[in-house]
Amino acid sequence: MKHSHSDSRSGTVVFACHCLLNANAKVRGLAKYAGMHQELIEALSELNIGVIQLPCPELLHMGPDRWWQTRSQYQIPSYLDLCHRLAEDAANQATLYSGSHYTVLGLLGIEGSPSCGVNEVYDAEDWGGCPREVDLTRCKAQGTGVFIQALNEAFAERSLNIPVIGLSAAAENVQEQLAEILKNKPNS
Helix, strand or coil: CCCCCCCCCCCEEEEECHHHHCHHHCCCCCCCCCCCCHHHHHHHHHCCCEEEECCCHHHHHHCCCCCCCCCHHHCCHHHHHHHHHHHHHHHHHHHHHHHCCCEEEEEEEECECCCCCCCEEECCCCCCCCHHHCCHHHCEEECCCHHHHHHHHHHHHCCCCCCEEEECCCCCCHHHHHHHHHCCCCCC
16 A cells, blocks of 8 residues: 555455454344453554455344344345445445445354354254254355345456455464465555
8 A cells, every 4th residue: 555645554355244343233142241251452563454345135034132033034125135235335335445446355144143153053944943953064065145145246246356254253373273364465
């Protein structure tokens, strides 16, 4: 990033799913940290990487006291429309950053999420009611969350090549999980 007015900004950002910076948005019973994913925030801060917090479509759709749901349960027109609208806004923001010579290192999803999972989601056609009534181990499925899919489509429509990685829900091994996108970080 080269401009005639110099300041301390790094010119490097990542997009992060909402609950990585605000565990209060998670469905009750699933938060693995109290406020924010501290190890992630510390790692990004040490590397001078700015964070763009994405909105939480689940929170916006059903509020903070919602029941747990699967990807299949979120495959309804109103939720899909919401995810596409939010993804368009995020892709427009990524376009603005990229067009101003910022480096958009990647998008950080959260594995297991029916909305923000990158490679793994919770999904089961027979899941209804409180998920504690089902065997969670049999409900994990390979696949992409509803919101991440909408983001991938919106980024592709704009020819944005932004790597998407899924972080584990546990607050551990962050440096290892970030390794893929850090390969693209410019030297500061």
